[in-house]
Amino acid sequence: MPTIAAEATPQQTADLVRERMYANDPAVRGLGIDVTEVAPGQATVTMTVRADMLNGHATCHGGFLAALADTAFAYACNSYNELTVASGFSIDLVAPAREGDLLTARSVELSKAGRTGVYDSEITNQHGERIAMFRGRSYTIKGKPAVAA
Template identity: 95%
Template sequence: MPDTSDRTPQQTAERVRERMYANDPAVRGLGIDVTEVAPGQATVTMTVQGHMLNGHATCHGGFLAALADTAFAYACNSYNELTVASGFSIDLVAPAREGDVLTARSFELSKAGRTGVYDSEITNQHGERIAMFRGRSYTIKGKPAVAD
């Protein structure tokens, strides 16, 4: 159910971020910060740590997917309607290395009925593209993402 209070859409997105983050041990455990939110958009950051490296001394793709998926989750829940992923794909285009500060920016491409499509781009601290992610969402009508 959409937020029907006197909050602006931006205030709703910020409230969802605050409450989702407080209840999101996976994101906090990975050291991901949700730095910006707006209706249908989110930006998150993460520093690549030693335990995130694979056998080639680059960031494991699963951590890159988790970063992009986090931006996607905060973007598609920003309306305070409980929304889950129905699928995603990710293209890894360059390696990320220990110490890199990665930023994933997600934005809504389409939202119609209960389904949505969101793109997330991951870049490093030099602005170099690391990965592209496309998420598909499904909204569960009548349930808020976070309680009042």
């Protein structure tokens, strides 16, 4: 298994964090979420809406949308290999997602100062239509890596 060397580039660090976090993330794998891209302070993930993700209105349950956006947020804020957790988030659901939709959540860092950060994630469907907007607040635990070096 590759290690995160002191001379690793920020992108190499983000790639290794992605690989190791995903291997240890049964919730994300169980939801069928693919982590398609991670770079310093940003991440993109995808998920196809399954029948078991639908609510009583035959649309994707908001909790699954929150989980998708939260996943992008988690990979974005841990991309520096500093253990970072959510201190809170909010989500606005603006359109329904339906069975079979391929959803993409893209998270970007807006601010990172000291131990706190703010990240926005946008969820879109395969047609580029906006489904939800998510804002996450992070807290970094200094001195602890997100994944073992």
